[in-house]
Amino acid sequence: QTASAADQIPAPESNAEAAASSTLPGAFVADTVAPEKTVRPLMQHASPKSNDLVPLPWWLTECLFWFGFCLTEFVWLDLFYGNQLSMQTFARVVAEALMGAAFARPILWSADWLQRFSRLPRILLVLALLIPLSQGWNVVRMLTYPLFFPGAYIWYQYGGWAFSAVSIFALWTTLFYGVRAYKMAAAQRERANKEHLMRLNAEKLSSNAQLKMLRYQVNPHFIFNTLNSINALIATNRSHDARAMIGGLSDL
Secondary structure, three states: OHHHHHHHOOOOOHHHHHHHHHHHHHHHHHHHHHHHHHHHHHHHOOOOOHHHHOOOOHHHHHHHHHHHHHHHHHHHHHHHOOOOOOHHHHHHHHHHHHHHHHHOHHHHHOHHHHOOOOHHHHHHHHHHHHHHHHHHHHHHHHHHHHHHOOOOOOHHHHHHHHHHHHHHHHHHHHHHHHHHHHHHHHHHHHHHHHHHHHHHHHHHHHHHHHHHHHHHHHHHHHHHHHHHHHHHHHHOOOHHHHHHHHHHHHHO
């Protein structure tokens, strides 16, 4: 009886299958094109920006550096020269620190431009900037020394002052490029992590799109086969089994 009832069930018409297949691509495209639109903007943000390479907290580091310079100058004058620490001494040291920060600006401003060169030419260019800038700072601070201590003559000590100026600027430059290299490495690691997360997100969206495609392909056939089986059960007066199958379909 089941076989005869199944034979009486009409086969699906070709136009019905064509209609079902014609609706599938539209539904699938609607669900798969959207993830692609979501992925493209994410990948566009992965391009590095120039301002990401700028060491933002450098101003704080520089303030601490010149504060340490002032403190070291105080200790040096007190221990090795026996100078009495007065307001003139304090004002002179602070003025030297401000002038040093001003003379060091070209080294900071040229860092982006020097980044295009390889390591050895970049080091040579930094030295070519460091030496004249440090000596310019040294000459200015020696010229302004009598303003704080009238009658003092210190030009016979030019060699020691020049060496200390070069040493201070070399330390400043090393600190600046060290902070800059650290910030650049941190920015590159952050961009690499973001790009990795974006790739994972893109792969997840692609997998979801493939699953939706398979689901859209499988669902019409599954529903048709289920309805065909229920129709066969009804035709063979197996209403209990038909109701159970309908309940299972609704649960699914």
